[in-house]
Amino acid sequence: GAVVSQHPSRVICKSGTSVKIECRSLDFQATTMFWYRQFPKKSLMLMATSNEGSKATYEQGVEKDKFLINHASLTLSTLTVTSAHPEDSSFYICSARKQGDYGYTFGSGTRLTVV
């Protein structure tokens, strides 16, 4: 089946620094990838839709300048949390759909802790 790899799985950073999270589709090409954020015991909240070769589409209330998304190739999308603050601490997950598959495949998630 389709595989989406996400890296790193866990990161701790200091307040004010930036953190980059990578999402790769290992065995398929994805023109579209999705980035979610999940708080403890809460559902997934869609942050943005990443489009290869064009600008990402952000959901209402998500700061574009804080959460930079780059989808430079058909197998890689990156999410950069800029000037991170403790309130950005969360579980970030990406997903994509392999053509021909019915469901979406999710990465294993990245737990970000800002101290």
Added chain:
Amino acid sequence: QKEVEQDPGPLSVPEGAIVSLNCTYSNSAFQYFMWYRQYSRKGPELLMYTYSSGNKEDGRFTAQVDKSSKYISLFIRDSQPSDSATYLCAMSDGIGGSGGSNYKLTFGKGTLLTVNP
């Protein structure tokens, strides 16, 4: 009213029990319905996928969709401790597109299930 409603539980059952998980929704445009299982601190994994109304069975899992009632269910037979996880329903009004898909998924809150040995 939220687009997708799901009882967060928690739900605790003994091993071997039949588990019933449900979601209701308000958007009649939804046509594709999925159930995901999420273990703690992991990404969700797709369990079941159903298009439009009807039933689908896969091993111990059965998914049902009743579009007239805007109600979907997931049944787990002979539940095992390894089934302990959060179960999320998800739905969308489309799935197509070459090289991927730009149809968004709308998720329920998830139901935390514990199967006790």
